[in-house]
Amino acid sequence: MNDSTEPTPSEEDRLGELLSPLRRAEPTAPMRRANRRAARAALVRPTTSSWWQHSVSVPAPVAALAAGVLLAVGWGLGAWRSISSDPPAPVVVEAPAPAPVTPIADTGAPAYTTKASYFPGVGFVSRQTTYHLENPL
Structure with missing residues (x-):
């Protein structure tokens, strides 16, 4: 029993024979012109991406500084919150x-x-x- 999913050479030859008429087929002239117009219109149209798809380059020191500031602010707010609230009474x-x-x-x-x-x-x-x-x- 053959457990392989790869086609055997005889299967590939048979498939090639079946697809050969499609490989020789030529599109009609109006179809070819319509395809070329569609491709040209797609290439001319400007591409715009949404704001969330833009990448922003930030230097590493600036990113590290911003992360440190956010961490300090979060830590400070957490400490202030724990001091300002009374502990639960037993x-x-x-x-x-x-x-x-x-x-x-x-x-x-x-x-x-x-x-x-x-x-x-x-x-x-x-x-x-x-x-x-x-x-x-």
Whole structure:
């Protein structure tokens, strides 16, 4: 089985034979004149490109200076913005205490409370869990 996509020499010869009448065909005189007029009109028409297609040459030092200025301005605005805005206040969330647990025999079952600090947009910052014994011995 032939896995190649290249045509074999016999296929190329056959294709050449089939296309030979088209290669010998000549366009009519009116068709030739119309094609020449269209080509001449296309070559005479001035080409204009849009403003975004124009290239602008900028010397490397000027480009580096402009990039540095933009970077400094952006950094300055970011620092000013972080200083001018107040940091978010922490939100203290207390989890409700679980239902009281009845102790089994004389052993005390642990109960607990949880305190957590939550910053909006950041998440929980700290959590503190305190365990209490119901029946201390």
